[in-house]
């Protein structure tokens with residue numbers, strides 16, 4: 001792999017003797033990882049049914065290495081949301097954040113959602129996750145991944161940190177700031193990262209990161225914790241960024257990150273020598289089986305506590321008639337809670353969600369479906385958020401069943417049965433809806449998700 005000269009010169013200066021090991025890591029192949037979705041299956045149960053060989057990632061519960069030739073993204077379990085494909089070092093920041101059920105969490109730069117899905121699994125459906133990204137284009141992948149994971153308590157936004165800070169001061173108990181960065185840690189994984197890198201890209205990132213950090217700090221409640229992470233090696237974007245932040249935000253302290261096997265201390269000597277910076281963590285490709293990452297854990301001083309979320313208005317029950325009729329006919333029980341209507345589209349909003357007036361909302365909560373003339377049509381995200389026994393009728397296939405391939409391609413299945421909505425499953429894990437008509441199951445697997453191979 002051809003690395004940029006300026007990059008190599010800087011790394012040689014910084015790393016000294018360790019540079020040779022660092023450089024030789026680029027001659028070895030990258031590592032592949034997946035993280036089991038514990039909203040749907042426990043790590044132990046996944047291990048029992050996993051069709052390919054996997055080895056635990058030492059620093060992440062339910063994170064595993066797999067081999068390139070296994071291609072788990074092609075397996076039906078992937079389409080049922082049983083795991084997320086994630087570079088092993090990228091599992092570290094959310095692991096350090098330690099989301100707990102009931103937390104109010106902001107993932108400020110969230111797309112495509114690797115860390116949001118990890119946080120959502122830790123929340124186990126309780127509390128709220130606000131996943132935001134400034135790029136509308138990238139919020140599409142974020143939405144898809146959160147839907148695939150069956151997350152019920154996430155709000156998806158497409159806003160600037162400045163606007164969010166004005167709207168949600170002190171609201172969040174935990175924040176993840178996985179910053180846009182110069183991406184040097186991804187060179188081995190993604191040759192595009194090398195092409196996009198330039199001597200000036202880091203300087204631009206530094207300005208952006210400083211800005212985002214400033215606004216993120218305003219949204220954290222006293223006693224709250226915030227992760228700052230990057231996938232780059234440049235000290236300007238890592239230790240120096242933290243040093244600068246601590247100088248300005250005197251109500252923040254660094255929390256010592258417990259260093260997992262292979263993790264190293266932050267390099268205080270690269271940022272003026274403040275030994276506090278050793279509390280941060282560096283993940284190096286020549287020290288562990290993963291790519292390059294930097295993680296810092298910050299805590300805001302003060303008595304824990306945050307503003308109450310506003311009471312939600314709710315939806316007139318009469319408007320929900322067709323939804324309840326659908327649920328009675330097709331589900332074991334109707335999901336209920338804070339209903340929100342956006343036009344004809346019905347959502348369930350997490351109780352802990354903040355008031356979203358005035359911000360650009362992609363999803364205010366779990367999308368349940370849409371009211372059509374005299375009927376309710378369930379959403380794909382609802383199918384993925386339900387367990388098999390929550391459907392009145394299901395068609396359950398084994399992963400190698402021919403019908404399953406047909407379904408995932410979006411084609412009609414030839415089946416018989418009572419007319420109505422059916423949950424299509426693989427080994428008991430819902431994949432989506434079909435609608436039973438006379439002798440055929442009309443395919444409701446979303447067009448953009450269909451598998452063409």
Ligand SMILES: C[S@@+](CC[C@H](N)C(=O)[O-])C[C@H]1O[C@@H](n2cnc3c(N)ncnc32)[C@H](O)[C@@H]1O
Pocket residue numbers: 108109110111112113114115116132133134135138159160161178179180181208212
């Ligand atoms: C490193 S990626 C995030 C990866 C993500 N956390 C994950 O685990 O999948 C950085 C993201 O920051 C977003 N971004 C860039 N500038 C931003 C800003 N000012 N506010 C919010 N998001 C921003 C980019 O669109 C990009 O999706």
